[in-house]
Amino acid sequence: MKHRQVLEMRKSTNRDPTNNHAASIAVLGAGGLGMAAAKIIAKKKEMKLAAIADKTGYVIDIDGIDPELLENKKPGDIGKRTDDAISEIIKSSENFDGIFIALPNLTNRFIPDIVSGFAGQGYNGVMVDALKRSQAVEMIFGLDNMLNDAGITYITGAGATPGLLTCAAAIAANSFMEVIGVDINFGVGVANWESYRATIREDIAHLEGFNLEKAANMTCAEIKEELDNRNGILHLHNMEHADDVLLEKAGIVSCEKVKVGGVVDTRNPRKPVSTTMTLTGRTFDGAVSSHRFILGDETTMAANVVGPALGWMKAGLEFHARGIYGVFGSAEIMPRFVL
């Protein structure tokens, strides 16, 4: 890995446009988020897509994979077919500066187990996830010592929410002596649920009367029927969302004061409500007031998850180059704009 080079990149904003110091990134998952990551990385000078893997198989090309090859295809279609692609990525992991985990996470253990696999096989680069559930993020924090010993710099909860909005809350908190509450209300619109199967399935698991196991066992037809019954719209309240754990870990506010909910329209790319983070606090001079961070309605979930995730990847590469390892939450480190 080219740690020194990554560090040097940071020190200079007028970088050589022909530089070959782009960090090699492996993307785990090739659903909506994984494919968006492939497209975004292809447009970045500081990163290249060196591998992508999902349940169909994997492709590795350390010179950079052209995302057009993946258009309407799966990794197994253009690379090697296997039902154990993650193990193949782990075997080749010395080639990757960073791993972005964009896999569905229907059981809490799934991603922590994969991460342990990387550490156990000697991987010592950067890892970033876009996990959403509090329990899964807590399990990742439980790997802090293991990842620190392995020399892995890991950033968890590094998507949109948790992620971009959590980090905005952490910054907003600085105006206040005491944070009274954080309220995140998201709007998501997708043209059809099939493009974000795993995400929508996980959203269904948060509905009243559902849980992770039940959602995981539903057939696609059952998901479709459930969505039909709700006119394609999911109203979510008091979700188990790791913004709470991440803000508590950063010392900003205790878990129970963080509320996350939202509205998901599975039939319309237009957002049903503007995604807003509202942080309410008390200032040193006694005023109670709220700072708000509002995402532009035209920005998609993919843009708001993957862009920040790669921003945290860059931050992680910088920390790693400085020898700073272990697990960090997205409310503890600032994502760094990737050139």
Place this chain on the structure above:
Amino acid sequence: MKHRQVLEMRKSTNRDPTNNHAASIAVLGAGGLGMAAAKIIAKKKEMKLAAIADKTGYVIDIDGIDPELLENKKPGDIGKRTDDAISEIIKSSENFDGIFIALPNLTNRFIPDIVSGFAGQGYNGVMVDALKRSQAVEMIFGLDNMLNDAGITYITGAGATPGLLTCAAAIAANSFMEVIGVDINFGVGVANWESYRATIREDIAHLEGFNLEKAANMTCAEIKEELDNRNGILHLHNMEHADDVLLEKAGIVSCEKVKVGGVVDTRNPRKPVSTTMTLTGRTFDGAVSSHRFILGDETTMAANVVGPALGWMKAGLEFHARGIYGVFGSAEIMPRFVL
């Protein structure tokens, strides 16, 4: 200095409430911002006010100064009178983990010269400023090698704007492939201009027909007359504000695409407009959209400048403990909520 202890604090959110590891902070300046800093630091477990200095003199008490002693008083009234208080702070600087520079900055050289003085006399802790003008911030960046060699971790432009809003812009940028523009429009209300003489004087320097020299040479009566002519309200456009330099330095957007303006009411603590940062960009999928960060109207300039400045002080203490020195802009590091 207690670097190891500061670092340890970061690793634990369940800190010993009786710990004596509070970082010793010296505040330079005892105007509106300096006095707010004294009050805020007094309420924080992780910091203590070890010194405060202005043109009247200075007080040093490494066990912590009670800010009530300063109520309606100046440092020279309760400590030692001298017209060279900064030199006295420099002489004692080995006692301070961090220095917050809250001095008026009517010439661009003033604060960079003070910083050079600290480095020249062997200070090797953390320094944070709330400078506003682009040229002054650029001069601080010019000290990077000197401060790096001295072992000083310095964060510049670390107030509200530049500062809190610049950092929010840097985070918001991650959703986009390209940032088209950043627009900062602030509203400030102060009950009377006398509480924020230096700040209001600097704002007047930005008005058409005025400059820094002219504003610096105005008598208080002339300032009052100018404010009377404008019914106490200053409309500011296209200000020379370091948000531009800081965002360019962080690789996010070129200087000329950052616009800063605002409305200052010098007779009413209520804000005439809500302070808003709007970042417009183009996403990977071609959408043009804007994220916004809006400050609560009830939060004062003091809360929004000093809270974040101390947040960057904590971030600087963490970096310093890890041996990371030199100059950083407020768009490159995340401020860390101070307990």
